[in-house]
Structures are given as C-alpha cells and as structure tokens.
Amino acid sequence: MMTIRPDIGKVVKERRKELGLTQKQVSELSSINKTTISEIENGRFIGSFDIFDKVIGSIDLEFIVRRKVRRIPNLDELEELFGDD
Incomplete structure (x- = not known):
C-alpha cells in the first residue's frame, strides 16, 4: 500500500522512465514546473493535490x-x- 510521498515519487519516476520521458517533458505535458516534478519524484513535494493530480494524470496514473x-x-x-544499531 502506498502511503508516503517517497513511495508515490518512486512510482511517478518509474512510470516516467517507462514512457521514455524526461522531467522536462513531463513538466511540459502537465504545465507544472520541472523543479516540482523533481520534488515529487524525490518524495519532497508538499504542495497541493491539484499539482499531484496534473503530474500523475500527464503520465497516465491516477490516485x-x-x-x-x-x-x-x-x-x-x-x-x-x-x-540496537
């Protein structure tokens, strides 16, 4: 079950690569800044659901x-x- 941002980011990155797209291309498809795409893929994005939705929708994923x-x-x-470590 995916419940944390790094897990979501991993799926987004895997899907982007599966489609043969760069972060810049996903940025263009989703109209979301490339820096935000990177933040999502690295599990550091804390912005709105609308932004997540635009990005994942642009690579044929859904929540x-x-x-x-x-x-x-x-x-x-x-x-x-x-x-004890």
Missing part, C-alpha cells in the same frame, strides 16, 4: 482512495524500528 487498513506491527517490524 485511488480507499479505507485505511490498520494492523499491529509484527515482532520483526518492531525490531527493525527499535533495534
């Missing part, structure tokens, strides 16, 4: 909203979070 699944982390996940 899907669904009910959040809550679960308790297992022991391995807890160890990874709080282990």
Whole structure:
C-alpha cells in the first residue's frame, strides 16, 4: 500500500522512465514546473493535490482512495524500528 510521498515519487519516476520521458517533458505535458516534478519524484513535494493530480494524470496514473487498513506491527517490524544499531 502506498502511503508516503517517497513511495508515490518512486512510482511517478518509474512510470516516467517507462514512457521514455524526461522531467522536462513531463513538466511540459502537465504545465507544472520541472523543479516540482523533481520534488515529487524525490518524495519532497508538499504542495497541493491539484499539482499531484496534473503530474500523475500527464503520465497516465491516477490516485485511488480507499479505507485505511490498520494492523499491529509484527515482532520483526518492531525490531527493525527499535533495534540496537
């Protein structure tokens, strides 16, 4: 499940490359600044949903909203979070 900006950015970057597009070309297709495309791909974008929507729409992606699944982390996940490093 994709819930954080870096995960979204990774999918955007993979899709852009799959289509053989540069960030500049996505910028032109979406009418969004190239710097913003880079911020999205690197998980640092904190702007509006409208901007996200224009960018992902320009590369044939869409947001899907669904009910959040809550679960308790297992022991391995807890160890990874709080282990002695």
